[in-house]
Amino acid sequence: MELNKDELRKRLTPLQYQITQESGTERPFSGKYNKFNKKGTYICVVCHQELFSSETKFDSGCGWPSFNDVLEQGKISLHKDASLGLVRTEVRCSKCQAHLGHVFGDGPLPTKKRYCINSASIEFIEPETIASSQDQNTL
Numbered sequence: 664m665e666l667n668k669d670e671l672r673k674r675l676t677p678l679q680y681q682i683t684q685e686s687g688t689e690r691p692f693s694g695k696y697n698k699f700n701k702k703g704t705y706i707c708v709v710c711h712q713e714l715f716s717s718e719t720k721f722d723s724g725c726g727w728p729s730f731n732d733v734l735e736q737g738k739i740s741l742h743k744d745a746s747l748g749l750v751r752t753e754v755r756c757s758k759c760q761a762h763l764g765h766v767f768g769d770g771p772l773p774t775k776k777r778y779c780i781n782s783a784s785i786e787f788i789e790p791e792t793i794a795s796s797q798d799q800n801t802l
């Protein structure tokens with residue numbers, strides 16, 4: 664997927680641009696989705712591919728939104744990241760290569776994965792409103 668960097672600079676906030684395009688990291692506990700528990704789907708802020716479901720989001724206490732699993736394998740790509748003197752696994756959007764965060768192996772069951780994702784890389788969308796399920800799903 665071709666991305667026009669000038670267009671992206673205009674469309675994204677400076678923080679979103681820095682994180683997704685330059686593999687930045689937002690300050691812990693600063694992101695808008697760190698303490699956020701609505702039901703819905705998280706999409707890539709750059710290309711809008713669906714990435715994570717609120718079903719797998721959990722509070723890991725690490726300061727960034729954490730997910731136990733991806734919506735579907737294939738939505739993300741993993742890359743070895745040896746910056747900062749640590750070897751970590753970087754998570755990127757498989758469609759546009761936006762940097763999302765990192766994945767660690769200390770999450771809860773069943774996957775034991777902890778996808779530690781920057782709020783600035785993702786956007787929350789409400790589930791499509793279905794008339795019959797509206798009442799049951801209100802929290």
Ligand SMILES: [Zn+2]
Pocket residue numbers: 707708709710711712756757758759760761
């Ligand atoms: Zn993307």
